[in-house]
Amino acid sequence: MADYVLVLNAGSSSLKFCVYQPHDKKELKLVSRGQIDGIGTMPRLKAEDGTGNQIANDKIESSINDGYQAIAHLATWLRSQFPDANVLGVGHRVVHGGTNYFKPILVTNTVIADLKKLIPLAPLHQPYNLAAIEAVANRMPDVPQVACFDTAFHRTHNEVADLVPLPIEIRQQGVQRYGFHGLSYEYISSILPTVAPAIADGKIIVAHLGSGASLCAMKNRKSIDSTLGFTALDGLCMGTRPGTLDPGVVLYLFQTLGLTAKEVETILYKKSGLLGISGISNDMRILLDSNEPAARLSIDYFIYRITKEIGALTAVLGGLDALVFTAGVGENSALIRQKICTACGWLGVQLDETANEKKESCITTRQSKISAWVIPTNEELMIANHMRSLISIMPISF
Numbered sequence: 001m002a003d004y005v006l007v008l009n010a011g012s013s014s015l016k017f018c019v020y021q022p023h024d025k026k027e028l029k030l031v032s033r034g035q036i037d038g039i040g041t042m043p044r045l046k047a048e049d050g051t052g053n054q055i056a057n058d059k060i061e062s063s064i065n066d067g068y069q070a071i072a073h074l075a076t077w078l079r080s081q082f083p084d085a086n087v088l089g090v091g092h093r094v095v096h097g098g099t100n101y102f103k104p105i106l107v108t109n110t111v112i113a114d115l116k117k118l119i120p121l122a123p124l125h126q127p128y129n130l131a132a133i134e135a136v137a138n139r140m141p142d143v144p145q146v147a148c149f150d151t152a153f154h155r156t157h158n159e160v161a162d163l164v165p166l167p168i169e170i171r172q173q174g175v176q177r178y179g180f181h182g183l184s185y186e187y188i189s190s191i192l193p194t195v196a197p198a199i200a201d202g203k204i205i206v207a208h209l210g211s212g213a214s215l216c217a218m219k220n221r222k223s224i225d226s227t228l229g230f231t232a233l234d235g236l237c238m239g240t241r242p243g244t245l246d247p248g249v250v251l252y253l254f255q256t257l258g259l260t261a262k263e264v265e266t267i268l269y270k271k272s273g274l275l276g277i278s279g280i281s282n283d284m285r286i287l288l289d290s291n292e293p294a295a296r297l298s299i300d301y302f303i304y305r306i307t308k309e310i311g312a313l314t315a316v317l318g319g320l321d322a323l324v325f326t327a328g329v330g331e332n333s334a335l336i337r338q339k340i341c342t343a344c345g346w347l348g349v350q351l352d353e354t355a356n357e358k359k360e361s362c363i364t365t366r367q368s369k370i371s372a373w374v375i376p377t378n379e380e381l382m383i384a385n386h387m388r389s390l391i392s393i394m395p396i397s398f
Contacts, residue, residue, distance in 0.1 A: 004031070004085045005387055006078075007380045008071075009093045010132035012124060013039045015070040018380040019082070028384050032081065036060070036070045043070070045077060055081075067128055071135035089144045089391040090136050091383040093183060095125035095232065097149030099174050104152070104386040107133055107145040115147070121231050124269050144391045148383045153182030153189075156222045161316075164230060177234075179226035181208040181216070181327075183379040188326055189221040190382070195361060195375055202321035205313050207306065207340070208377070209330035211239035211282060215306070217313040225316050227309050233268055237298075237305045239282035242272040244305070274298045284329050284336065303336070307343040320347060320370050326377040337363065341372055 002021065005028060009016040014037040023029040034047030034056065043064040047056040056077070064070050078085070092107075096118040105111060112130060119126045133145055154162075162177040185206055192200035204218045213236040214228045227235025227243075237243045245268075253259045253267070267276075275282035277298035280290060284302075287295040314320045323344070325337050334356050341351040341364070348369025356363040364372045 001084050001086050002082070003088050004082060005088050005091070005384050007091045007093075007383045007387075008132050008136070009380065010067050010070075010128045012128050013037060013041070015039065015067065015074060015132065016380075017074060018384070019078070020381075020384045022088070022388075028381065028388065030381075033380070036064065036074060039067070039070050040065050043073075045073070047077075067131040068135045068138075071132060071139065075139055087140065087143050089146060089387050090140075091146045091148060091387040092129060092133055093150065093379060093383060094129045094133075094147045095150045095180060096122040096178065097147075097151045098178075099176070101147070101149055102152050102155040104146050104148045104383075104390060106390055107137075107147050111147065123265065124232070146383070146387045146390050148183060148386050150180045150182045151178040153186045154179030154216075154223045154226050157225060161225045175230060177226075177229035179214075179216070179223065180228045180232050181212065181214050181226075182223070183382050184208050184326060184377040185216045185218070185223060185226075187378050187382045188324060188375055189218060191375065192221060192324075196322070196324075196371075196373055199322040199371060203314075203317040203319050204322045204324060205310055205317075205320060206324040206326060207310075207330050208327045209306075209325065209333075209336065210327035212241070213238045213243075213302075213306075213327075213329070215309050215313055217317050219317060225313060227313075235305075236309060237277075237302050238273045239284075240270050240273045240275045242268060242276065274302060277301055284333060288333070288335060299336075299339075303339045303343060306340055310340075310344055310347075314347065322370060323349065323372040325372070325374050331359070331374060331376050334359065337372070337374070344370075 005020040007018040014035050016035040018030060019032040020028040021031050030050040032047055032049055036043055036045050038044050043060040045056050045058050045060055048054050060073060064073055094115060098118045100114060115130055136145060164171060164175050164177060166175060188206050201220050206216045206218060208214050212232060214226055216226045217224045233241050235243050253264050273282060274287060278287055278294045280292060280295055281287055287299055329336055337356055338351060341349045349372060350365045350368035352363055352365045359374050362371055362373055
């Protein structure tokens with residue numbers, strides 16, 4: 001029998017997973033990672049081993065309409081791949097921890113009940129995160145589960161940074177700025193001393209750029225401020241979310257256009273951002289390949305908002321030592337990095353175009369006053385490491 005740790009990141013149409021094996025007392029070895037995507041439409045399981053070799057790319061013939069069915073299919077596949085497995089625990093990304101949960105925690109019924117109250121603050125993520133936890137509990141009730149929160153890393157903000165300027169009776173109900181993508185930022189923070197020791201404890205802005213996008217201002221590897229706030233709608237323009245928006249626009253949608261709360265929620269979470277501007281796609285790769293003026297406009301706005309927020313966060317930090325790009329777009333789009341670095345030339349950023357095209361760790365010249373870096377994130381490993389610190393090593397079978 002062999003010991004394994006399972007990490008799940010559940011969304012509305014996909015279930016991402018990683019399987020780790022304790023390698024020694026300090027390390028976890030990745031043995032498999034993959035996802036079930038197309039939940040509710042055309043489900044497919046993709047997986048690779050720990051070295052990146054593909055081990056599955058299969059259309060799922062049976063119907064998978066929700067997270068419970070996805071968990072059941074994944075469990076069957078995992079048993080076929082790891083027949084001798086003992087599951088030490090299951091870790092989950094949970095987007096919103098609210099005011100009560102500011103560090104990883106063992107899941108209990110009370111924890112689940114509390115987290116369900118936060119679903120209105122993260123409707124694209126929270127219900128699916130929690131459904132995965134409940135599905136695992138139903139199948140493996142004796143396996144400990146750990147919830148790791150995307151809001152936790154930002155609890156080092158000062159009071160002013162998290163303040164929402166509304167009446168105190170509203171703020172006392174938990175209305176404040178929280179920040180998200182914290183597991184990604186926490187991972188970047190943890191490896192900066194190894195990857196970029198010269199700037200690790202300096203004034204850094206990390207750009208987590210993907211379908212969801214945000215910036216985090218760090219000093220001494222602690223979060224000082226973030227572009228995301230009370231919900232995951234704030235800050236930068238994202239794939240389908242608008243980012244910062246005049247509250248009067250929302251009032252207009254209700255009062256003048258007569259839209260319902262559900263219609264407004266759908267617009268803000270699913271029809272805005274890059275998709276809303278371009279009318280083409282929320283996928284940056286498709287937009288970059290398009291010659292349509294609306295596609296170019298959406299990219300220009302994406303860069304504009306990032307540049308504007310970098311300026312604001314630089315002011316908050318009192319200067320800037322480095323920019324770090326991470327996540328899907330940040331790690332893989334040389335053109336987006338180039339556009340952002342060029343727009344930040346006033347700060348003293350000098351891009352090394354060859355290093356940028358090759359996606360080297362440092363993509364600026366030696367003369368650049370501010371260095372820029374490309375550092376792949378690893379939220380799943382962060383979750384797995386948190387699990388190890390919370391869960392006793394008690395072998396339990398799949």
